[in-house]
Amino acid sequence: MVEFKQQKVEEFYDIADELGSVSGGELFDFLAQKESLSEEEATRFIKQILEGVNYLHARKIAHFDLKPENIMLLDKTIAMPHIKLIDFGLAHTIEDGVEFKNIFGTPEFVAPEIVNYEPLGLAADMWSIGVITYILLSGASPFLGENKQETLSNITAVNYEFDEEFFSHTSELAKDFIRKLLVKDTRKRLSIQEALRHPWITTLQSKEETKLHGTKRTAVRQLKTKRLKEYTMKSHSSMPPNNTYVNFERFAQVVQDLSSAENEFSTLAMNYDSLQEDVEALISIYNEKETWYKEENENVRHELSQLRYEYRKVESMKRNLHYDISSVESGLGSLSGKYAELQSRYDSMTQELSEDLQLIQDLVDGFHGGDEGYCGGNFASVFTRDLNDSFMDLLNGSCSQDLLEGLKIQITDSQM
Template structure:
């Protein structure tokens, strides 16, 4: 069982602005009072009751903390300290302030495959370290791939959010349905045994989006997305991949494989030619004799993808130079998506109402059965009580009779005792008379003997 510091975190850290929030967690910037160093404080709301769905269970928090305590890698966020109070567990984490990788790349006009793979290589290195420790992240997606600092020549990748990460133990079958639908592997969708391979599928999806700005399996609804994943229903549309190398596509194909055992491992991905010899591949010889040129990937679609993936625009709008028409189209698309979301919510609400009605009817039937059973039990209890009352009255009568008999015996005993005392007195009196008579006779005898002596 993990132990956390039972102290007030604000005695040691000054809390600053909010950096982000989730369903049961809030991340705030903080400064350690002792050292002056800046960190990120992740407040995780604890689940108070095991039956409640509000908050995170102690077991899940401990699992995340245990995993963070075990890992130490340049491409993975590090844990500095852990505090606990009545309502929250507070993780003091390395401050990752460079924003999301995709947002950073979307700011560029274009991107070479070499530049893309330089960042992808860091992702692979981080995952390779995790997998070497048998740790599966299970939530690899653009939002969890951050930059430590984007204002440096070679920004460093940081993998974050280990809330659903698990240690994969040999011989222990593990199943769960979690993660973000757009990035989960088929074995999660189909509720099959899970392993490190699920992360490799997510890397395949991330690479596909990075190179095209399109999501391979994303459908109009969550169910459509999950169906596409289960069927591995994707292709390399020429509209998105016209300027992408065949080796890059091969890298993706080897990851987006339904059978986890046939999917490329993290070690194999690091040895893939697209990762190892990207510099040579970035030069393409043109058949018409023109000067070789470096493959450049347009980031327009990646910009569009990052906009759609965020629920709201960031405070510092990096897309302010978009053409007016593009902005209008984005707003229209956002409005359409909102309408679709409302329609999905309506359908979801209807399904929830039907489910609640079914549950209510089931509960009502159960209550009726329970009521009948309880009524029967109460009738039996009443009968038993009546029998008990009758036995009680009978016992009281018998006790009363016994007392009467006892009192009669007591009176007889006293009479006999009195008679015995009278007889005893009479016997004592007679014994006294006899004793006196005997003494008198003995004295007379003695006196007679003395007279005889005088005659002689």
């Protein structure tokens, strides 16, 4: 899988579509099977490699694993097939201001900055193109040593040369192209745009030069393809087979699945945001209701407290009222007793008075009947007057005014 941010997956999938699908095998296998190879043909293939890398570099993406095994043919049945870059397993997006370091790649093709664990950039791919061009034109590897350590030492020292045995018939423009790519200082190394503008890429040898060296070129081509075949066989025997192109369609399917998963994730994210808004709205409503209920609860508590106070007040008044009623009832009982006693005394005295009056009346009647036996009416009058005065005094001390008035009237009437 590619080691860059998720949003770059679709961009890499577009790159894969742009470069096409794989069906023709590796470029070097194809060239090794050819009977002859001209520098012009090599230039055309290198130009295609540059165009593919330019597509990546324009998007700030470095491949970091450019090598013959990762350069495939679209269709090897045509004379000049188109090529495609594969295996983006080490690809990385280069961001301005962000330092990126790593140690990876195939030792034979890695740039010095990778070996030295220095900040990496797009220039690392240009070094690999220089190595590929060197091998394509000579059939030999510029830095390959007896072991990995020797190979890496040759790379850091930029220890290579154009062996006359391999480059005797190679143009100076081709050598200049390689020299300007195999530069340790990344600032002085050709960029992808500069490489595309290099004269070896933009111009071809004239037909006159081809005719002039035609015979010799045939032998050279045979030698170059033979060496290239030897290099390819040696490379395949020392390295595990590259089956990346076989699995490319699987990679494309994985990218599609990732894109689909990303869309689903976006939908889930939108649903989550919507749900979050609903939850926040519910929380807001709950908080408002909670505040309202708290206020209502406080009001109810206050009213309940007031009702309790009023209830206690009523209970106190009720107790006082019961006490007053008891007191009144007690007073009424006492008054009833006194009233009954007075009534009894009144009845008794009335009875006695009635008897006394009856006795007096009898006496008065007796006095009236015997007036002749005494000294005329003087005695009866004096007696009656004295008796009235005595009874009046008695009645004034014992009876009511109404009774006295009644008695007085009766006595007066009797006297008359």
